[in-house]
């Protein structure tokens with residue numbers, strides 16, 4: 001058959017929900033060598049044990065598919081060591097290619113067309129696209145007042161009335177740092193057995209208020225807790241995270257992932273990172289000290305800010321946030337502009353690293369914003 005010149009290329013059509021999605025475009029390129037205070041990562045890197053184990057990876061290890069045995073048990077052991085009240089077993093742990101993949105898998109497994117996803121606003125940006133991909137309805141309730149209080153009463157009412165399929169709680173919340181007590185989370189789980197309550201605890205190390213010590217997943221099967229080795233352990237590039245919940249629920253969520261989605265490098269590094277908890281603890285302590293230092297500095301100079309849970313804070317510069325972002329970048333410091341987020345007009349989000357890094361940030365910011 002003669003090919004028509006300039007013929008219209010008729011592509012297979014994607015699902016409508018996917019066609020309507022805006023691609024997630026995190027500004028992730030060209031960040032090496034800069035002071036990265038934009039993604040709440042560990043700013044000094046992982047434990048030396050992690051580096052050593054990765055350097056020693058053999059050719060054989062690279063050429064075979066990953067093996068996961070013992071990792072779930074190690075996660076359980078670590079969590080129990082951190083808090084003896086934690087009462088979980090390895091069948092209640094799922095291993096994912098980062099918590100991002102766990103979130104996506106939860107939505108894939110539970111979120112049906114027209115189901116409701118309830119969450120708060122502003123919050124971590126990946127929940128909404130995961131819901132949209134499945135054609136779910138989304139209800140995002142704003143944090144309350146100038147302290148960004150969790151809209152507890154409103155959320156409870158909506159659960160009791162609408163029984164959403166998924167409730168996403170980011171605790172502490174990124175970017176407002178809002179904290180919700182374990183008791184309140186348990187209260188929420190009791191409102192509807194039809195609602196899967198997903199608690200994203202990516203930054204719990206900085207607050208210590210995990211719900212895990214308060215849960216028996218056999219009695220509270222509609223709760224999933226997410227943990228990652230990206231932030232405190234410094235393994236963000238390797239992509240490894242965990243979902244912890246009732247074994248039946250974890251089994252369901254695991255059905256929608258590929259058999260080898262988590263790679264061997266991540267598994268090897270995870271074992272070493274979990275072994276070296278003291279390294280993680282000392283990094284967390286350093287961040288908490290740096291948080292106090294910067295908080296006191298803001299008070300002294302009367303800078304409008306909001307610091308609560310997490311290794312990050314919000315700051316309202318006097319000048320335009322976009323310009324501040326650009327000027328800081330020219331000085332080698334990356335931050336996130338939050339100007340367009342609900343209730344965060346005029347703000348930037350800055351990750352907290354070491355005291356030295358915060359001092360560098362502050363001395364540059366002072367010049368940029370003429371403090």
Ligand SMILES: Cc1ncc(COP(=O)(O)O)c(C=O)c1O
Pocket residue numbers: 039040097098099100101124170174200202227228229230236240241
């Ligand atoms: C609240 C929250 N959840 C999940 C993630 C993704 O974590 P991971 O690197 O384990 O995919 C992030 C990353 O910034 C986050 O801030």
